[in-house]
Amino acid sequence: MTREEERAAIRRVLAGQTDAFESLVLAHQKGVYNLALGMLRSEQDALDASQEAFLRAFRGLRSFRGDSKFSVWLYRLTSNVCLDMLRRSGRRRESSLTGEEDETFDLPDEGSDPQRVLEKKELRQAVREGMDRLEPAFRQALTLRDIQGLTYEEIGQITGAEPGTVKSRIFRARRKLARYLTETGNFSGREPSYDTAKRGGGDRG
């Protein structure tokens, strides 16, 4: 969905054609759901949070002024819903992304080297476990940056934090996660490489 199509859909909804909201949900559900999943670590909670976020977006669509991306505005609503849920639950959520749920996260093709497949799988599992142990604010920042590919500024708009704060939060999250991986030793022992450590423009849309 281009920005123009998005704008057109928003106008149609505001003009009373509420069915047009469906195209906005379809275009953004993956980003919203994955942000919620990253923060809440439960598929059921992520579904509930995503639906609540879209409903808040519908009810508050008049307040969207178009000075930020619609997706960023939606992520902010999603983030607030997730924080509310985390506060209400009053506890750090344990990972429920284990067992058969793991299947949905596997890449379809890892090549034919079974050892490589196993290493990657173990690594992902270790990273997820490490993410589960991060404070929600750190986990949220890292999800938005490394999984959703947003800029510091956009993350600041979503979380209400200054870009400098966002940056330091992301760095601290990475350090915590890297330390967790070295403590558990559950990662590939290949040689360090600047190429793999650098982001290298691999933003995801």
Add this chain to the structure above:
Amino acid sequence: MADCEYYEELMARLVDEPLSPEEERDLRAHLRTCPDCARLFRAFSAMTTALREEPMAEPPARLVRGVMEQIAAETEDTAPRRARKGSVRSLRSWIGLGAAACLVLAAVGSATLFWRQSKGAATAAAPQNLIAGVEDAQEDMAAPEEEAGTADIALARGADMPLAAAVVTPEPEPLQVCDVAGNPVGVIPPQSIPAFAALLEGGEVIGGSEGDWSVLFSVDYEGASYFFATGEDAQALIWWDNRDTPVTRSPGALADLQALLDLAPAATPY
């Protein structure tokens, strides 16, 4: 070690931004001599790769369904309060109606426009083809952001019908007119903005509107979007904005609004 703390920070930064040549050289040298940091660096590399490659999960199909069902339920509840339902009239067909109305107005000669210079500072040329001859010209219908030293606007009213305003203060930006699909179809030129503001001030607040009406287009004005609609007979105009204000109705504003629009020749009807 304090040194290791520093290099750890460099590693966290390296994921997002290049280090300076000195920092990079120092980090490489440190990694050769410090097994702990070398190990941590491998973790950074592995973690970054894993996060970037983390596939996005597919949301369940019931996400969309649930949202749209809830919206349908909520919209039913609030429909009587606000104008929520209606068809979408082809903009072109409406333009046709408006043009016909204008012709009739011209024929009976009741269309009057008036412009008046005030505050003695304006030098703008009088718009052409304007007809003076107004009984109760209203003052203070000026542009919302009037500057000192510019001329005022007066809305002219004929014996029975408000029509349009003239201009003096050129506003820098025209107002964007979009069809209901959001496509730009024209503008309200700067000189017509005061008259547009005056039009919004008029009318009768009716709170909501049920029945057959057609959304014509929207106009962005002062941070809000105004939506205009008309009934099947194309007689009355209703409008509302995106700030929860009640619906306003004006029986005579249709031709006024038509006169203010500067539509692109190839305006695509919705």
